[in-house]
Amino acid sequence: MNRSHRIAAREVLQNEARRLEPEHLRELLEREPERVERDVCEVAGLRLDWTRQRLDARAWEGLFDAARAAGIPAALEHLFGGERVNVTEGRAALHTALRLPREARCEVDGEDVVPVVHEVLDRMEAFVTAVHDGTHRGFSGRPIEAVVNIGIGGSDLGPRMVCRALADHACPAAGGSPLDMHFVSNVDGEALSRVLREVDPETTLFVVASKTFTTQETLTNARAAREWLVEHAAGDASAVAAHFVAVSTARERVEAFGISPERMFGFWDWVGGRYSVWSAIGLPVALMLGMEGFRRFLAGAHKMDEHVRTATVEDNAAARMALVDLWNQDTQGAESRAVLPYDERLYFLPPYLQQAEMESLGKRVRLDGTPVEGHTGALVWGAVGTDGQHAFYQLLHQGTRRVPAEFVGVARAEHDLPEQHPMLLANLVAQAEALALGRSEDEARAEMAAAGRDAAEIEALAAHRSFPGDRPSTLILLEDLDPERLGALIALFEHKIYVLASLWEINAFDQWGVELGKQLAGRVLADLDPAGEPGPHDPATAASIDWLRRHM
Numbered sequence: 001m002n003r004s005h006r007i008a009a010r011e012v013l014q015n016e017a018r019r020l021e022p023e024h025l026r027e028l029l030e031r032e033p034e035r036v037e038r039d040v041c042e043v044a045g046l047r048l049d050w051t052r053q054r055l056d057a058r059a060w061e062g063l064f065d066a067a068r069a070a071g072i073p074a075a076l077e078h079l080f081g082g083e084r085v086n087v088t089e090g091r092a093a094l095h096t097a098l099r100l101p102r103e104a105r106c107e108v109d110g111e112d113v114v115p116v117v118h119e120v121l122d123r124m125e126a127f128v129t130a131v132h133d134g135t136h137r138g139f140s141g142r143p144i145e146a147v148v149n150i151g152i153g154g155s156d157l158g159p160r161m162v163c164r165a166l167a168d169h170a171c172p173a174a175g176g177s178p179l180d181m182h183f184v185s186n187v188d189g190e191a192l193s194r195v196l197r198e199v200d201p202e203t204t205l206f207v208v209a210s211k212t213f214t215t216q217e218t219l220t221n222a223r224a225a226r227e228w229l230v231e232h233a234a235g236d237a238s239a240v241a242a243h244f245v246a247v248s249t250a251r252e253r254v255e256a257f258g259i260s261p262e263r264m265f266g267f268w269d270w271v272g273g274r275y276s277v278w279s280a281i282g283l284p285v286a287l288m289l290g291m292e293g294f295r296r297f298l299a300g301a302h303k304m305d306e307h308v309r310t311a312t313v314e315d316n317a318a319a320r321m322a323l324v325d326l327w328n329q330d331t332q333g334a335e336s337r338a339v340l341p342y343d344e345r346l347y348f349l350p351p352y353l354q355q356a357e358m359e360s361l362g363k364r365v366r367l368d369g370t371p372v373e374g375h376t377g378a379l380v381w382g383a384v385g386t387d388g389q390h391a392f393y394q395l396l397h398q399g400t401r402r403v404p405a406e407f408v409g410v411a412r413a414e415h416d417l418p419e420q421h422p423m424l425l426a427n428l429v430a431q432a433e434a435l436a437l438g439r440s441e442d443e444a445r446a447e448m449a450a451a452g453r454d455a456a457e458i459e460a461l462a463a464h465r466s467f468p469g470d471r472p473s474t475l476i477l478l479e480d481l482d483p484e485r486l487g488a489l490i491a492l493f494e495h496k497i498y499v500l501a502s503l504w505e506i507n508a509f510d511q512w513g514v515e516l517g518k519q520l521a522g523r524v525l526a527d528l529d530p531a532g533e534p535g536p537h538d539p540a541t542a543a544s545i546d547w548l549r550r551h552m
């Protein structure tokens, strides 16, 4: 598609937004009763509801035209077809191949990758079974009871988020109970030492997860964990074999660390770190759920893949999610998006999506290296409701900015406390309603009058007690939080990200922006050593280093 088409289509959106600006969401909801039919879709077990977006039929048409002008159908074909969509690293981005069924085919450079994907899944299955049936035991002969995943970024957030979300589906391991799952990412020694205080060296398995096996935080923590284990095994280094496995693409570095190839589960450079939970990076998930549960998680994602691959732009859930984000950002002045799961199980969904989206979409040049016009990725933030309601929702309701919200709720709970869940869901729906409709000053006055307030007080408080409303949100509902639906949900977000990147012509799959800080940290680490002389720095950095050298 040529650029002038893209630009023209995006200009149409600005006109549509100007046309809609005077209309409040209350009016939009009344004017278009067909919104519920048109703007709610059910796919792969998810109910996606865009009825509370500041869009009408004509604006949607403009968005679909923008997607077509940006060549979204072709971009999706390239992704699924294994083309090198990660142009700056010359790689495909085939997280979709990780969830293909055994009988499917998917070629990278003429080679079908599905057999190697399933070979690793089968190896994972054998290992998970051995841990669960007690064939695989710790150095003293006791069964494995706890798993500590050591990884960071994409090698942490995916399994951490899924393990929290699906803990109710955990199956018992050899010790009789489900495995105790722990995650250590931060290089702050506080994180690892806290976990080491809780686990028993004789029954703990460490999963060292790093795509590159060069990440400072992960390797430092892994070395410390290994020392701790050997110390508790009376100095016997052979204990490491039973207690350490690695997940990586870097076989030689794993061996150099002292983990043998039989204890390594590989993946490939065409899997991006933040898209890797479907690969062996998901080993903690498989250990917790059992392999059947992990395969169900993959199957749910595959179902979403098939929808996204085959649906037209108009019916494509990922395209619509992306177009809503584009609309809010380009025409509604949104700078961020709040992810608000009303479910404790989805506690780590906001940070997971934060990495997935901000690392993927935090780009300032197009695929061809020229600067983008306007903005790319939004800030993604959030927390579980109802905690958020009592913390930051005030700004969402009455602040001066319009912050689009993305609510996620689950119809059925796994716990057996009957009173809580309807309350939680009522809060979820009420917040979406309140953000959309608001409360006018007249309504605020009427409410205060009904409560017997005097006229002077009513006048003084009416402006403070009114809500502008007209604040957009998307509502995502799931019947249950099970492996399939969670897989579908995460795959949907992945595809949304890729569609947005294609609309902006940026690369969703590299992350050069994190390199500079990593390189400088290496230099600063040497400068903090009191035995050495600090190297040259700007005055601000030099002063910080100097203070730390004197106080550490």
Ligand code: F6P
Binding pocket: 152, 153, 154, 155, 209, 210, 211, 212, 213, 214, 215, 218, 273, 274, 359, 511, 514
């Ligand atoms: O810091 C960025 C990053 O490269 C992420 O993209 C990645 O998920 C994380 O570091 C961890 O990398 P690795 O899996 O290679 O340790």
